[in-house]
Amino acid sequence: MGDFAVRSMRADDLDPVLALESPEPEAPHWERAAYESFLIPSEAPNVQHAAWVATCDGERIGFAAARIVFEICDLESVFVAAPCRKQGIGLALMGAINAWARQHACERIELEVRESNRRAIRFYERLGFLPEGRREEYYRHPDEAAVLMALELRAG
Numbered sequence: 001m002g003d004f005a006v007r008s009m010r011a012d013d014l015d016p017v018l019a020l021e022s023p024e025p026e027a028p029h030w031e032r033a034a035y036e037s038f039l040i041p042s043e044a045p046n047v048q049h050a051a052w053v054a055t056c057d058g059e060r061i062g063f064a065a066a067r068i069v070f071e072i073c074d075l076e077s078v079f080v081a082a083p084c085r086k087q088g089i090g091l092a093l094m095g096a097i098n099a100w101a102r103q104h105a106c107e108r109i110e111l112e113v114r115e116s117n118r119r120a121i122r123f124y125e126r127l128g129f130l131p132e133g134r135r136e137e138y139y140r141h142p143d144e145a146a147v148l149m150a151l152e153l154r155a156g
Helices: 011-021 032-037 089-103 118-126
Strands: 004-008 047-056 059-069 072-080 108-114 130-139 144-152
Touching: 004 089, 011 032, 011 059, 047 089, 059 089, 072 089, 089 108, 108 118, 108 130, 118 144
Parallel strands: 072 108
Antiparallel strands: 004 047, 047 059, 059 072, 108 144, 130 144
16 A cells, blocks of 8 residues: 545545445445535534545545534544555544644544444544443444543643
8 A cells, every 4th residue: 555645525535435435334334415414514603514535546545524513523433444454544534633623622522433343442542532431222233332432632
């Protein structure tokens, strides 16, 4: 794999992102309209949303999406294709989200992760996220609880 880059998601990324996530059980499996919503500016005064893609040699190899409601950034999704993992791509996507959240004066970033996804939980813990609770039966196919995690952006 060559060098990768992270940039804002565009409309021409939608089909490749859908193709990237469709065979992967860990991916969000959203409808196209859900991804499209991240590309359209919010009309709500206290809501922002954004999405990013990671590319390498013209191929989409990862993506992330987040939403800000008031001072809380909710990490909606972060995904890196299996053959491209452990190369800093997830870290770069999370860096883009962190910078965006800080730019919008967010107090924290929150996320949900499948309880069985130990690899992702360890990744978030290395970034400073702390577990804050569980949400039973949050995920479907298979049914599973979510671990709630958060990263404080403002020092107390």
